Amino acid sequence: MKKRILFFIAVFTVLNLQAQISVKPGLRGGFSFSTISEMHADYKTDFYVGGFSEIKITKIYALQPELNYTRQGSNNVARNYYDERTRSEQVEYLDLEINYLSLSVMNKFTLPQGIQFQAGPTLDILLNDNLAVRKAQNDLGLVLGVAYALPSGLTFEARFKKGLLDILSSDYYQNDSNNYYLFGDYNTNINFQLGISYSFGK
Template identity: 25%
Template sequence: MKKLFLCAAFAAFAFTNVNAQEVKFGAKAGLNLATIGGDFEDAESLTSFHIGGVAEIMISDKFSVQPELLYNSVGASTDYTESFEGVTVNAEGKIKLNYISLPIMAKYYVAEGFSVEAGPQIGFLMSANEEYEVSGGGFSESGDEDVKDNFKSIDFGFGIGAGYKMESGLNFALRYNLGLSNIAEDAGDDFSAQNNVFQVSVGYTF
């Protein structure tokens, strides 16, 4: 799958270098509503963020290719309560995974300023931390642990979304990134986990 994504990226850039009519650069930032799917139990959404740069390469008046370079914070939260012999124990946790992400989106303008988009994404894991807090029966403990060794260094996904760009260059976008690869390291064939992220972005094209 890694070779497939690299070939797709190379083909996109090679095609745009030959046929591009115009290239515009910009920046974007926004909100991530992330969770971990698959066999990861008790996963709830984690609110985080993304920020980075974009280049929109116009192939025609209707079609463009948009590579991006993003700092992308994703993960999941957990919150569960359980009783043991009359004692109620509450446990809360957050897994925060920070990636350098490289999406390559194909965009099609369906109307003036309005576009739909889809394309692959590769992410390189920079850090992974788990924050936890356990309390109950007069007992309380909290901590922050580095768990980067529990996750694979590369993640693959596929994004689909829509956007609106104003004449001033200000733009807005919604995107859903579906995880395609198992991010769990050495978890065995019976366990899988994927990053799934809904993004709301605001950007500016120069």
Template identity: 30%
Template sequence: MKKTFYTLALLAGLTGAAQAQRNVSLGLKAGATYSSFVGKQANNEEGRFGFQAGGFANIGLSRMFAFQPEIIYSQKGTKYKDITDYSTRLNYLDVPLAFHVNADGLFFEAGPQVGFLLSAKDEAGNTSVDVKDAANAVDFGYLVGLGYQRKTGLGIGLRYNGGFTNIPKAYTSGNVTVQNNIRNSAFQLYLTYSFGG
């Protein structure tokens, strides 16, 4: 009796694993980013364009719901209105953890994101200054978006990515610790290609 029970349990597990594998698709994505800084100390700033590219795994949890972890190289930053040709560029390795609600390819998404700072530069004309040491190395944030994506083939999406973490590190001035409230804000328009499930 025990052997029969274990055999049935093993078969059920293997069937579930096979079904789960059919509900997983891998893919690539790339697109444009329009980003700026927000927060109390983010004044006189306007957006700058960058790009993003990476890969994802779309894991179907049910017919309507999916989980999509990603690894994305993402350019962010801002331009300053009052200073001609002066901007800040930040490059991140972002790891979004998106939860999808699906309806025949159309999806709505939301979830947390963590970004790891790769480089940070202030740029003026042809001159750039490395400011990575003054910025926080990890950026915690969130994402919301929508798009169209099937398990196989082309897709398109529009996402907003906001930061919870301040970009600059806190610093001490005399006996006072100063933390400027400046965070990332980015709109991302992208294409995807899924390799089936």
């Protein structure tokens, strides 16, 4: 008897969840502001664009797989080197470009007022770059974000993405004459995103 009751409870729970679950495809895009940690450099301004599928499980929680193209890197990275031709120490400033195809799974929590909190992991697959000495081919990262969702499906988003893998050799870019700048051996991607998304369907 108890087994039958548990069986009916399980069936009722599954049917109830299926009734609540909805899937909406969507598009997202905006500005990307990125740099590389533990190096003297400026932020690189570029863009990101992608698509997603919002799987709404409850009124406040949704799971959102995403596929994004993100242009990242860092500007004005100082490189100190010895010029054999002039036999002197030289400094050049390089703009580093790293472009990824990002596979992300976001957990979205939406309050009744439309305010969202987003968090999830991302796998960044390297498409191309201009790094002279690269360590990690791809990257793993964590994404945190806040957003404001309108009933129309339009959402304004702000996200922070932090890479976890050491992506380049700082020894190649380090400028030893600028000792007051911070240079380290753990150089990771730092990326801020500011943009919009739109989900189709009601």
